[in-house]
Amino acid sequence: MFDVLSLVLVYTFVFGSLYLGMALGFTIISGVLRIFHLAYGALFLITAYGTWFFWKDAGMQFELAILLAFVLVAIFAIIVYRFVMKPFIELEDYLLAALISVFIIVEEVINYLYPEVVGVYLPTAIVKETVKVGAANVPGQLLITAFVSIAMVVIYLIFFVKTKQGLIMRAISQDIFASKLVGVNFDRMYATAMIVASIPPGVIILLISPVWALNPFIGWSLFTYAILVTVLGGLGNLKGSIMAAYIIGFIHAVVGFAIDPRMMLLTSLVVVILVLSFRPKGLARAETIW
Amino acid sequence: MLKVSRLTKRFGGIIAVNDVSFEVKKGEIVGLIGPNGAGKSTLINLISGFYMPDKGSIEFNGKEITKSKMYERAKMGIARTFQNPRLVSNMTALMNVIYAVLGSERGKKISLVEAYGEAMYYLDLFGLLKKRDIVVSDLPIYELRLLELARALALQPKLLLIDEAMAGLNPAEAESVSRLINRIREEFDLTIIWVEHVLKILMKSVERIIVMHYGKLLADGFPEEVVKKPEVVEAYVGEERV
Numbered sequence: 001m002f003d004v005l006s007l008v009l010v011y012t013f014v015f016g017s018l019y020l021g022m023a024l025g026f027t028i029i030s031g032v033l034r035i036f037h038l039a040y041g042a043l044f045l046i047t048a049y050g051t052w053f054f055w056k057d058a059g060m061q062f063e064l065a066i067l068l069a070f071v072l073v074a075i076f077a078i079i080v081y082r083f084v085m086k087p088f089i090e091l092e093d094y095l096l097a098a099l100i101s102v103f104i105i106v107e108e109v110i111n112y113l114y115p116e117v118v119g120v121y122l123p124t125a126i127v128k129e130t131v132k133v134g135a136a137n138v139p140g141q142l143l144i145t146a147f148v149s150i151a152m153v154v155i156y157l158i159f160f161v162k163t164k165q166g167l168i169m170r171a172i173s174q175d176i177f178a179s180k181l182v183g184v185n186f187d188r189m190y191a192t193a194m195i196v197a198s199i200p201p202g203v204i205i206l207l208i209s210p211v212w213a214l215n216p217f218i219g220w221s222l223f224t225y226a227i228l229v230t231v232l233g234g235l236g237n238l239k240g241s242i243m244a245a246y247i248i249g250f251i252h253a254v255v256g257f258a259i260d261p262r263m264m265l266l267t268s269l270v271v272v273i274l275v276l277s278f279r280p281k282g283l284a285r286a287e288t289i290w
Numbered sequence: 291m292l293k294v295s296r297l298t299k300r301f302g303g304i305i306a307v308n309d310v311s312f313e314v315k316k317g318e319i320v321g322l323i324g325p326n327g328a329g330k331s332t333l334i335n336l337i338s339g340f341y342m343p344d345k346g347s348i349e350f351n352g353k354e355i356t357k358s359k360m361y362e363r364a365k366m367g368i369a370r371t372f373q374n375p376r377l378v379s380n381m382t383a384l385m386n387v388i389y390a391v392l393g394s395e396r397g398k399k400i401s402l403v404e405a406y407g408e409a410m411y412y413l414d415l416f417g418l419l420k421k422r423d424i425v426v427s428d429l430p431i432y433e434l435r436l437l438e439l440a441r442a443l444a445l446q447p448k449l450l451l452i453d454e455a456m457a458g459l460n461p462a463e464a465e466s467v468s469r470l471i472n473r474i475r476e477e478f479d480l481t482i483i484w485v486e487h488v489l490k491i492l493m494k495s496v497e498r499i500i501v502m503h504y505g506k507l508l509a510d511g512f513p514e515e516v517v518k519k520p521e522v523v524e525a526y527v528g529e530e531r532v
C-alpha cells in the first residue's frame with residue numbers, strides 16, 4: 001500500500017513537472033497573444049529534428065547544432081507570427097485553420113526527410129541510470145527533465161514579475177487596448193512572446209528524447225498534454241497551468257499504476273471536460289498570465 | 291503644434307466629424323464643447339489615433355501623423371483620457387502608471403525600479419499615493435479620472451487630450467480636477483485640448499473655446515465671445531429642449 005502511495009507521489013511529481021514544461025510555452029502564447037496556437041506542436045519537432053539536421057547532415061558539433069536548432073525554432077516562431085497570426089488575428093477561423101496547416105506541413109516535411117525508420121537519436125541523456133525514489137524506479141533522465149521544467153517555470157516567473165518586458169507582457173495579457181494607449185509596441189511584444197514561448201518545448205523534447213524515442217509525429221502527443229494543462233488551467237494563466245499540470249500528473253500516476261496505463265489520457269480528458277463544464281474558464285479565475 | 295485639416299469621420303449614415311479644421315499652438319489650453327453627440331469624442335479619437343479618419347489630415351509638430359498608429363502617437367507625446375476611464379481594471383493603480391512609464395519613449399532607458407519611483411511621483415501629484423495598491427476596479431469614478439490623468443502624464447506628453455474630466459463628479463470634485471489640470475499644465479508645459487459637455491467650469495480654465503455641433507465646427511475664439519454667439523446659444527438651447 002505504501003509502495004503504491006509513494007509510486008503515485010513520485011510520478012505525480014514527474015508527470016506533472018513534465019506536462020508543465022510541455023505546456024509552459026503554450027500557456028504564455030495563450031495568455032499574452034490570446035491565440036490558441038495550433039502549430040505549437042511543431043516547435044518540439046523543429047528543435048529536435050533541427051538539432052539532428054545540423055549535427056548529422058551538416059556535420060556540426062553537437063552543442064552548436066542544439067544552439068542553431070533553437071535559433072531555427074525562434075525564426076520559425078517569428079515567421080508564424082508575422083505571416084500567419086498577424087494577418088489573421090481578427091479572423092479566428094482562418095487563423096486556426098492556417099496554424100494547424102502549418103503544423104501538418106512541418107510534420108509532413110520532417111516525415112519525408114526523416115521517416116521513422118531513419119531512427120533519429122539524440123545523445124542528450126545526462127543520466128542513463130534509473131533512480132530509486134521510495135518504491136519507484138524512475139529513469140534518471142525523466143527526473144532531470146522534471147527539475148529542468150520547474151527551473152524553467154521559475155525563470156519565466158521571475159521574468160514576468162521582475163523585468164520590464166515581463167511586466168509589459170503581463171499588462172498586454174490583461175488589456176491590449178491599454179497597451180496601445182501607453183505607447184507599447186505590442187507587435188514587437190507579441191513577437192518577443194512568441195520567441196520566449198518557443199524555448200521550453202525545445203528544451204523538453206531534447207531532454208526526454210532519450211527516454212521517449214523520437215518520431216515525426218511525437219509533436220501531437222506532447223501538444224496534447226500542453227493543451228490539456230493549459231485549457232484546464234484557464235487558458236493562459238501560469239498559476240492555473242501549474243495546478244492543472246500536477247492534477248493531470250496525479251491522475252496519470254493513479255490510473256497508470258493502479259488501473260491501466262492505457263486509460264491515462266482518456267481519464268484525464270474526462271476530468272478536464274468535467275471540470276470545464278463546472279468552471280468554463282478553467283481553474284484560474286484571473287484573465288492574465290500571472 | 292497640432293494642425294487638423296478638413297477632418298471627416300462617418301459612422302454609417304452619421305457624419306460624426308464633418309470637415310473640421312483648426313490649429314492649436316504650443317502651450318495653448320483649448321476647450322472643446324458642444325451638445326451631446328456633437329462629435330467631440332470622435333474628434334479626440336481621431337487625433338489620438340483610436341479611429342482613422344475617412345478624409346482630412348492631422349499634423350503634429352510639423353509631422354504628418356494621419357496614418358500613425360495609436361501607440362506610435364502615444365510615443366510621440368499625444369496622451370489622452372476617456373469619457374469612460376479605460377484603465378487596466380484588474381491591475382493596481384500603481385501598476386497602471388508604471389505601465390505608462392514603461393511604454394513611454396524613455397521607458398526603454400530606465401530600470402523597473404526607476405519606473406516604480408516615477409510612477410509614485412505621478413500618483414502623488416494627484417493625491418493617489420495611498421491608493422496605489424488598490425485594484426482599479428475598486429476605485430470610485432473620481433479617483434479613476436485622476437488616475438487616468440496620472441497615467442497620461444506618466445507618458446510625459448506634449449499634447450494632452452482630455453475627454454470629459456468632470457462627468458460623473460460632484461461640484462467639489464470637479465473643481466479640484468479642474469485645479470489639478472491647470473496645475474499640471476503649468477508645471478509640465480503642456481498643450482491641452484479639453485472636452486467638456488458643460489460650459490461653466492471650462493470657461494474659467496481655458497483661453498480659447500472651440501464649439502462643435504452636428505460634427506461641424508461652429509465657433510472658435512475667446513470664451514466670453516464664443517458663448518455670446520447666436521449660433522452657439524441656439525445649439526445649446528436646442529439641446530435643452532431634447
Ligand SMILES: Nc1ncnc2c1ncn2[C@@H]1O[C@H](COP(=O)(O)OP(=O)(O)O)[C@@H](O)[C@H]1O
Pocket residue numbers: 301304305306324325326327328329330331332333
Ligand atoms: N463607434 C461609433 N459607431 C457608431 N457611431 C458612433 C461611434 N462613435 C460615435 N458615434 C456617433 O457619432 C456621433 C458623435 O458622437 P461623439 O463623438 O461621441 O459625440 P460627443 O462626444 O460630442 O458627445 C454620435 O451621433 C454618435 O452616435
Ligand SMILES: [Mg+2]
Pocket residue numbers: 330331332373
Ligand atoms: Mg463624448
